[in-house]
Amino acid sequence: MEDLYHVSFTTDDNSSSSNDILWCTEELNELRKVQFSGAEDHGEYGGIDPLYSNFGFFPDDPSEQEGYLLSTDQQKYHQQVQPSYHDYGQLDDNLQFDMVSLPLQFDAQYPTMVPLCHTTKDKPNSNSNTPLASLDILNNYGKGFKRLRNEDKTLKQVDDVAMATTNEGIMRKLSTEDVMRIAGTRFIQSSSSESESLPFLETHPFGIYFSGLSNEEKEDVELAESLLACAEKVGHQQFERASKLLSRCESLSCKTGSPVRRIVHYFAEALRQRIDRATGRVSYKDLQKGPSFDPLEATKVLNPTVVAFYEELPFCQISVFTEVQVIIEDVAEAKKIHVIDLEIRKGVQWTILMQALESRHECPIELLKITAVESGTTRHIAEDTGERLKDYAQGLNIPFSYNIVMVSDMLHLGEDVFEIDPEETIVVYSHFALRTKIQESGQLEIMMRVIRILNPSVMVVAEIEANHNSTSFVNRFIEALFFFSTFFDCLETCMKGDEGNRMIVESLYFSHGIRNIVAAEGAERDSRSVKIDVWRAFFSRFGMVEKELSKLCLFQADLVAKRFPSYSTFDKNGHCLLIGWKGTPINSVSVWKFL
Numbered sequence: 001m002e003d004l005y006h007v008s009f010t011t012d013d014n015s016s017s018s019n020d021i022l023w024c025t026e027e028l029n030e031l032r033k034v035q036f037s038g039a040e041d042h043g044e045y046g047g048i049d050p051l052y053s054n055f056g057f058f059p060d061d062p063s064e065q066e067g068y069l070l071s072t073d074q075q076k077y078h079q080q081v082q083p084s085y086h087d088y089g090q091l092d093d094n095l096q097f098d099m100v101s102l103p104l105q106f107d108a109q110y111p112t113m114v115p116l117c118h119t120t121k122d123k124p125n126s127n128s129n130t131p132l133a134s135l136d137i138l139n140n141y142g143k144g145f146k147r148l149r150n151e152d153k154t155l156k157q158v159d160d161v162a163m164a165t166t167n168e169g170i171m172r173k174l175s176t177e178d179v180m181r182i183a184g185t186r187f188i189q190s191s192s193s194e195s196e197s198l199p200f201l202e203t204h205p206f207g208i209y210f211s212g213l214s215n216e217e218k219e220d221v222e223l224a225e226s227l228l229a230c231a232e233k234v235g236h237q238q239f240e241r242a243s244k245l246l247s248r249c250e251s252l253s254c255k256t257g258s259p260v261r262r263i264v265h266y267f268a269e270a271l272r273q274r275i276d277r278a279t280g281r282v283s284y285k286d287l288q289k290g291p292s293f294d295p296l297e298a299t300k301v302l303n304p305t306v307v308a309f310y311e312e313l314p315f316c317q318i319s320v321f322t323e324v325q326v327i328i329e330d331v332a333e334a335k336k337i338h339v340i341d342l343e344i345r346k347g348v349q350w351t352i353l354m355q356a357l358e359s360r361h362e363c364p365i366e367l368l369k370i371t372a373v374e375s376g377t378t379r380h381i382a383e384d385t386g387e388r389l390k391d392y393a394q395g396l397n398i399p400f401s402y403n404i405v406m407v408s409d410m411l412h413l414g415e416d417v418f419e420i421d422p423e424e425t426i427v428v429y430s431h432f433a434l435r436t437k438i439q440e441s442g443q444l445e446i447m448m449r450v451i452r453i454l455n456p457s458v459m460v461v462a463e464i465e466a467n468h469n470s471t472s473f474v475n476r477f478i479e480a481l482f483f484f485s486t487f488f489d490c491l492e493t494c495m496k497g498d499e500g501n502r503m504i505v506e507s508l509y510f511s512h513g514i515r516n517i518v519a520a521e522g523a524e525r526d527s528r529s530v531k532i533d534v535w536r537a538f539f540s541r542f543g544m545v546e547k548e549l550s551k552l553c554l555f556q557a558d559l560v561a562k563r564f565p566s567y568s569t570f571d572k573n574g575h576c577l578l579i580g581w582k583g584t585p586i587n588s589v590s591v592w593k594f595l
Contacts, residue, residue, distance in 0.1 A: 327458070
């Protein structure tokens with residue numbers, strides 16, 4: 001049965017705060033959104049309509065929670081308008097951003113987006129038992145070799161990963177993903193005599209420049225090559241041969257050292273667990289006897305590691321500010337606004353929306369209503385969030401209403417549980433929320449049908465741009481390896497000087513996701529994601545069309561990215577914005593409308 005919780009708070013329409021409190025980059029400090037192993041978390045659709053397979057929701061195949069905090073300066077401001085709002089905490093002083101008031105319309109004089117990076121397309125999964133076919137997905141990543149060699153534009157943008165194709169050989173440090181690309185090329189060459197016929201191997205630069213690598217880089221490449229060979233043997237259930245290769249990987253990798261050695265350590269750990277389970281050395285019950293760690297629950301607490309991850313990595317901050325900018329533009333003329341948040345967490349994104357609405361004098365806000373859709377055991381979190389948002393709205397004199405729609409199962413969700421006013425503009429907000437429904441049969445489709453009936457003005461969706469949902473173990477392994485290689489490379493750059501928190505992120509949050517993707521199968525494997533092309537095909541079933549992001553939204557994304565190391569990159573897939581690191585997509589932000 002549906003369980004509906006409602007709390008309403010309304011303040012005077014009079015708005016008295018300074019006009020300087022605008023939609024601006026300083027508010028970036030308020031968002032404390034963190035994604036760890038949830039970055040690839042998805043569930044399993046046992047028994048779902050076979051149509052789901054057409055969209056990549058494989059039938060035999062949960063999500064991170066994010067934390068939020070306010071900056072030190074923002075806390076001081078909020079203490080003046082509502083003292084109780086300090087519960088969101090405070091940030092380090094090194095994350096202070098200049099106040100910027102953006103124009104209502106994008107002006108050509110403002111900086112444009114950074115150059116878009118080319119991203120490769122997915123290839124269909126292969127179930128062939130031949131070594132080359134089972135690792136055919138490496139061809140996909142191999143296409144990037146020629147790009148790194150020939151495109152000056154990319155070399156300039158991805159600065160520290162660039163490779164000089166001169167007689168002097170490799171002049172710059174390889175990224176973690178580049179090491180994996182070289183290892184993949186060498187492995188395919190050594191695995192099949194047919195490798196000479198692969199188009200990308202005819203022109204790739206890594207073979208001819210391998211001799212120019214440093215000794216450490218050569219060792220990293222050889223270690224990664226052994227890991228790929230081990231995964232291929234595991235995929236063919238050749239466990240004895242795989243175990244010998246794995247022993248070498250385990251002996252040469254560790255939790256410290258280069259990013260390559262660290263990531264090999266965690267993937268080797270996951271492969272060992274898969275081998276042990278397949279050979280009967282350990283069972284799933286045996287694994288459950290040890291200390292349990294649930295990243296879903298762990299990231300609900302604003303511990304120092306969660307905060308540090310958010311502060312020092314760009315992806316969530318860029319995503320959130322782009323998403324909220326979309327909403328600000330969509331409700332520009334609405335006096336009554338109803339935001340339906342499919343997974344509200346701490347809700348600090350709505351404090352940014354409130355500040356933008358408070359500064360809007362030409363069309364004063366009559367009511368901001370937020371409905372949090374929750375299931376399971378998260379009601380207390382949603383209630384705490386509601387109280388904080390009430391206090392915040394009161395401090396800004398914004399008429400505010402907050403509702404919680406609590407259902408034991410999304411199959412019970414219906415349009416009748418939402419309090420809808422015909423005069424309000426409805427916006428649906430999904431920040432890494434949809435993927436948590438994939439494994440639960442029918443829940444995602446039921447939810448989308450309800451949303452369609454509500455007919456929102458727009459639906460804003462952010463998801464992880466990765467495919468960890470393949471039914472092929474080897475393909476899933478390779479996708480995860482390259483995805484996490486990019487993330488480890490980002491951690492190495494962005495969390496330099498914060499080794500303690502970086503190691504916690506890798507050893508707890510990321511390792512949990514890696515083990516789940518690599519070692520688990522069936523209902524146990526709840527860590528997964530799908531790419532925007534899959535979501536686009538799925539959304540089309542409900543008569544949804546993609547809207548283009550405005551130039552102001554793109555400018556906002558670029559503005560936030562510039563506060564971080566220069567390796568944040570953007571790309572477009574249709575109208576969807578892809579946010580990545582050195583050209584590899586990590587997150588996607590898209591906007592949808594019902595026909």
